[in-house]
Amino acid sequence: MEIIIFTSSSLFVKTVSGLTSHCVLAGIVIPEEFNYDLSGTIQYAETNNIPLLRINKNDLQAGGKLTSWMSALHATAVLVMTFPFKIPEHILTLPEKGIFNVHFSKLPAYKGSAPLFWQLKNGESQSCLTVHQMTPELDEGPVVFSQDMPFMSGENYGIAKARLTQLLTLNLGKIIQSIAAGKYDQPQKTTGESFFKSPEISDLTIQWDQQTAEEIENLVNAANPLYNGAITTMNGQELRILEVSLMNVEFNPGTTLPGTVFHVDPHHGPIVLTTDQKLLLINILETPEGVFSGKKICAMGLKAGDQFLNLN
Structure with missing residues (x-):
């Protein structure tokens, strides 16, 4: 044929x-x-x-x-x-x-x-x-x-x-x-229909004050590599997060705000608090200067207390 x-x-x-x-x-x-x-x-x-x-x-x-x-x-x-x-x-x-x-x-x-x-x-x-x-x-x-x-x-x-x-x-x-x-007469199901448009900037942006750790990880995975990662900002600079890992550890979040670097692991990278009071390790992210491991970005000056923010 x-x-x-x-x-x-x-x-x-x-x-x-x-x-x-x-x-x-x-x-x-x-x-x-x-x-x-x-x-x-x-x-x-x-x-x-x-x-x-x-x-x-x-x-x-x-x-x-x-x-x-x-x-x-x-x-x-x-x-x-x-x-x-x-x-x-x-x-x-x-x-x-x-x-x-x-x-x-x-x-x-x-x-x-x-x-x-x-x-x-x-x-x-x-x-x-x-x-x-x-x-x-x-x-x-x-x-x-x-x-x-x-x-x-x-x-x-x-x-x-x-x-x-x-x-x-x-x-x-x-x-x-x-x-x-000609064996293609199987009709589609009539239930479960849904339609989704192409993702826009807002769909690719992390909402630290709304999204759970799982939702953020899902977004990061969905956006890598075609959409260049999930979008966030720090100190007025747009960043792209390409890989994260959920940390299963006990801790006291205190009054720390979601998106804040709660702890810096010198061997792995920044650990960030999410709105459901869980911790995400940032493994890989991209800045205008390049793509860096979490460990490297901390060595470059990222520290506990710094905060990732929503894109305005």
Whole structure:
């Protein structure tokens, strides 16, 4: 079976070995605006003489340029591996078998462009690899493949995405076979639907006076590395926290305010009080000067009594 790939990320390159084992790549569509995440895809297409179409949102909506290009390739199906534009209905009906989307959640839960971030931030116990036939409605349509993936303790966005990508690679044979055979009439559930927008600055910011230690750790993990860590400030300077650990120790918080460096461990780093009176060890954080271990940032002058604050 010949398929076309729509992509705007490195997901295609990381799964290409699994794809080419089960189908023929007829062509690749990418956004016209370049991003470095697509450099590997562009290089692969050029090296292997695969037709590559760059397209913008207006071209996609007009349809003529893409319609003629796809029609000339005679591909049986399209597989979407992240794409920034909504695909209009007149394009969805072009391939014989349809257009199919890879989504990292158990649909209909966590519809939207950033499902993995929100699952980690919300403290879900697992994610899911879902492949579904696309319809004019966002993240709807019959399910071709679905497999749950439990999160590991302390798992961040980067590790979770890599594991879901590996899961996709391992199951591309089944997915391609199901598409070819038309075995994608499993409807999505009608309960548990939710939608989350792309995270904004406020969603990435630690609220020391509101969020518990667990909620802060979840946010830090969800924001690393794609969103460059969870945002906080100290002495008017914006910082990004990339890794924390919950400290299970007995202590008396006294009148210390949340976000305050309660203790400095010279071998590990700053230990910060949270609003639920627990302690978080800051393992890794980023300042405008670079990325530092907690131990290094303390050696540079961070001390007990200093306070992390919300971003105003």
